[in-house]
Amino acid sequence: MSNNLKYGTIGSPEALELADKYGDHNYLPLPVVIAKGEGVFMWDPEGNRYYDFLSAHSTLNQGHCHPKIIKALCDQAQILTLTTRAVMDNKLGEYEKFITEYFGYEMVMPMNSGAEGMEAAMKIVRKWAYNVKGVEDDKAIIIFTENNFHGRSIALVSGSSNPHYYKGYGPLLPGIAKVPFNDSNALKDFLVENGKNVAAFFVEPIQGEAGVFVPDDGYLKSCFDLCKEHNVLFVADEIQSGLARTGKLLGCDHDNVRPDVLVLGKSLSGGVLPVSAVLADREIILQIEPGQHGSTFAGFPLAGVVVKAALEVVRDENLAENALELGEYFRKEIRSIKHPMLTLVRGRGLLNAIVVKPKDGLEAWDVCLMLKDKGLICKPTHRHTIRMAPPLIITKEQMVECVHIIKDVFNAL
């Protein structure tokens, strides 16, 4: 065991070796080991400090180990953590009132991971299609967009257009159609043709995993209006774009759309627990009756208390305003870098991506390694796109320093 460690009991090489030998190989992480997180910073066991420009894919909007959220977690953990919904606990209703008022919906269905939230939304809209819209049994269609990312369950990858995500997992689930993203005419054509069987249209207000694609202004509104015209539910997957990430509370707020079904996850717990939520009005949520859906941890008291604290942080610390302002600053500064490898910066609020053109055998992955060596951690989402998404609590001074790091790296290339 090395004795020059600052955090934890094993060093980076040992940590990497153990995980490689004993753990799954589903991921290709950056070669860095994190031992501690606080606010916008992470440290490796050896004590090197990094700015976190990943935020666990927008799961740490409130920053690492936010004291208010951690306090809520620790306090509740000593009183009651789990009952299952077989009985009522004294925290669930309070949480449900809080979150529905916060987002302006009549009801919530608490779930755990994002994928589970999306699965629940698929079940809800199918029920709605049969019970309310009157679609013939087993004929309901859900429309996804091309290049979506809604999660990794079999149902969700059945609607994916990325072979990495669905190949080898067949047979896939029928009843999912795909239309191009940012093309409301394509949605219109599909609905004109098949609208009577369509339950819902699922969309990310910004496609995050795909590489931070921001649709044109008015796209979400046009889609919403088309859905209304054809009696189709508009379902927003705001798992990544929600909770102030894009400079407004929700990505849909940029187009003044109120989704019929809103799915949240990731930062809903400030990176502390896997928690998701499906919000909608009574007529929609209540299509699922007792015994027809559930999960052991759905709505557990520890989660309710943590989410309430995490949402209070989003509001009380003005994270949306901060993301809006520093996002503008970030894109302006990055656009001022003139370098042949840096071809594009796009995004909204603090959900941004840069597109890196390979040169002399160097590509986005190498840029990320250089950024890491200078103390800033981010990762390519596809081969040439680097997503940059720091915690939303980042200050102007910290952002100025991060922009310097990025400029230094491109100067050195």
Ligand SMILES: *Cc1c(COP(=O)(O)O)cnc(C)c1O
């Ligand atoms: C991360 C993500 C999901 C899936 O969430 P998990 O908690 O990983 O299951 C779904 N949709 C979007 C837009 C996401 O970014």
